[in-house]
Amino acid sequence: MVKGDAKPILKPFESIEIERITTVIEEARKDLLVMYNHEKHIHLESSLSSLEIIATLLLRYIKRSADPINRDWLILSKGHAAPALYAVLAELGIIPKSELVKINSINSVLQNHPEVAVPGVDIATGSLAQGLSIGVGIAAWIKRVGGGGRVYVIIGDGEQDEGQVWEAITHAAALRLDNLIVVVDWNGHQLDGSVKDIKPKDYIPFVWKAIGWKVLWANGHNITSLIIAVEEALESDKPTVIFAQTTRRGRVSASNNDVS
Amino acid sequence: MNGYKSFREELGKLLVDVGEKAENVVVVTADVGKSTRAIMFGEKFKDRYFNVGIAEQHMIGFAAGLAVAGAIPVVTGFATFIMRGWEQIRNSVARMNLNVKIVATHAGYSDHADGASHQALEDIALMRALPNIVVVVPADVADLRRCFEKLVLKHKGPVYIRLGRDYAPSITEDIEYDYEIGRAYVIREGHDVAIMSAGVVLYEALKAAEDLAKLGISASVINVLNVKPIDVEAIVSIAKKTGRIVVVEEHMVFGGIGSAIAEVLAQKYPVLMRIIGASTFGRSAKSHEELLSYYGLDGKSIAKTVLEVIRNRA
Structure with missing residues (x-):
């Protein structure tokens, strides 16, 4: 199912970067389990499913600066995976690691869904599909004024039941936003259960393609696979969506996955 | 108290005015550019005019993104259908206190012919429940002229301006006052x-x-x-x-x-x-x-x- 690009993407020294990303992911995964031990209300499985996607984008791609049009933006439209974002930000030293276990505490800045008050969080999310429209707006203005920044948006598969996704992706295609990359955490689950049981979504990649997006696939738990896809997306002359196949338990029990 | 002017004709002119004064003012609409007269801005500043199609929820989020990136988006649409994006105004705009200006036309009974589906009679209740947002209901075109530039260019933060369509009997034309947010x-x-x-x-x-x-x-x-x-x-x-x-x-x-x-x-x-x-x-x-x-x-x-x-x- 996963179709990677055959051409060599990684230069030899880049294996060091992959090791670094791997280390951060391993530590962040431990952080998530500790967080869950302290606070059962975090969305652990959705966080584990998005962990490698978030870490790979943050460590390898997202360049930050004070200039809104010449920096990159990471929008976690599936805001319930916030704990994974916080864990990676803590491993990068952007938020104190000691804060992680305080998530949802009355005096903690860490909310169950991202708020811009949290250092390293670019956009407040939590209401599905809205991060995607915001990403289209940022990318449109950057392109209109000739900035060099890119916008990365992570969305879920269940999220695509929202009509606003249709509104946003048709507009992004019409504007030919080649600086917009969407990564779909394609884990086969939505809140009430399996997408197969609730509303099958096998047609969704075809819809994005028909609208005018470049459609790529990746293994969402494999850093190299994600990098191969993002590198190809960076070369695209139209908006790109990467369907990253994942399981909700991430690599904690990857052998028992039930990816659709 | 005489003379009838049109809210939307005045809006078109005011949009062009603020567009001339600040080059990061952009106008966003959901396929009602002609009806709201936002098109007057679009004809003058083609690169700063976005018609997102008939998609009000996305229009609000898109405007939030424009604001994040440094633009001053003025969203124009019919008040009734902007309500369709209320939860987007809540979560994508007001929660981050973004500098998005929403100008809702055709409010109240002003879209008289189109009937109940088009007559917004609940929008003030919805908007004023939101933290951070400023809600303004100008009486006539003189009132609109008085407050518009301040709300769009001077005030930083989300604004909801409620207008009718054409019928706008002159009330405040001959009255002298400077507009200030929060005053009656x-x-x-x-x-x-x-x-x-x-x-x-x-x-x-x-x-x-x-x-x-x-x-x-x-x-x-x-x-x-x-x-x-x-x-x-x-x-x-x-x-x-x-x-x-x-x-x-x-x-x-x-x-x-x-x-x-x-x-x-x-x-x-x-x-x-x-x-x-x-x-x-x-x-x-x-x-x-x-x-x-x-x-x-x-x-x-x-x-x-x-x-x-x-x-x-x-």
Whole structure:
């Protein structure tokens, strides 16, 4: 199912970067389990499913600066995976690691869904599909004024039941936003259960393609696979969506996955 | 009190004005560029005009993104269909306190021919429930001209400006005042009763005050164009002076301007009060004025209610 690009993407020294990303992911995964031990209300499985996607984008791609049009933006439209974002930000030293276990505490800045008050969080999310429209707006203005920044948006598969996704992706295609990359955490689950049981979504990649997006696939738990896809997306002359196949338990029990 | 101008024609001109003054002003619309006159901006500044198609929810989020990236987006659309993006205004705009300006046209009964589906009578209630957002209901085109540049270029943060379509009888054209966020303006002095209103029905409130004067009743008329934040001080001081308040609004009597004023008075200085507005959906008619009369928002109906209040039979 996963179709990677055959051409060599990684230069030899880049294996060091992959090791670094791997280390951060391993530590962040431990952080998530500790967080869950302290606070059962975090969305652990959705966080584990998005962990490698978030870490790979943050460590390898997202360049930050004070200039809104010449920096990159990471929008976690599936805001319930916030704990994974916080864990990676803590491993990068952007938020104190000691804060992680305080998530949802009355005096903690860490909310169950991202708020811009949290250092390293670019956009407040939590209401599905809205991060995607915001990403289209940022990318449109950057392109209109000739900035060099890119916008990365992570969305879920269940999220695509929202009509606003249709509104946003048709507009992004019409504007030919080649600086917009969407990564779909394609884990086969939505809140009430399996997408197969609730509303099958096998047609969704075809819809994005028909609208005018470049459609790529990746293994969402494999850093190299994600990098191969993002590198190809960076070369695209139209908006790109990467369907990253994942399981909700991430690599904690990857052998028992039930990816659709 | 004469001369009829159009809200949307004035809006088109004002958009071009702010567009000339600041090159990061952009206009966003959801396929109603012609109806709202946003197209006047689009024709002049093609690169700063975005028609997102018929997609109000995305329009709000898209504007939030433009604001994050440094633009000043002015979102234009029909008030009724902007309500469709209310949860986006809540979560994508107000929660991050983004500099998005929403100009809702065709509010109240102004889209008279299109009927109930198009007549927004709940939008003030929805918008004023949100933290951070400033809600303004200009009385006429002079009022709109007075507040527009301040709200778009000077004020940083989300704004909701509520306008009608064409019918905009001149009320404040000859009155001198500088617009300030959060202030109410006395446009007619009086001591027996105060009629508080905003939007085109302020004109009907004035007509009622003139009728009442003939009966020897001195009615004050207040322009409460700033619905949020509301002028607590002025409202309390007027209540102390007149002891009787009648609110006239082109909106449901649930959650609108009357409710906003009642919230102030119930907690600070309760007085005899009556709210005149809508209590059900609208309908089609041949003119905006016809609908105002039909629903009891004309000068004569208002004067009748004020008389009841004065005789304490409210």
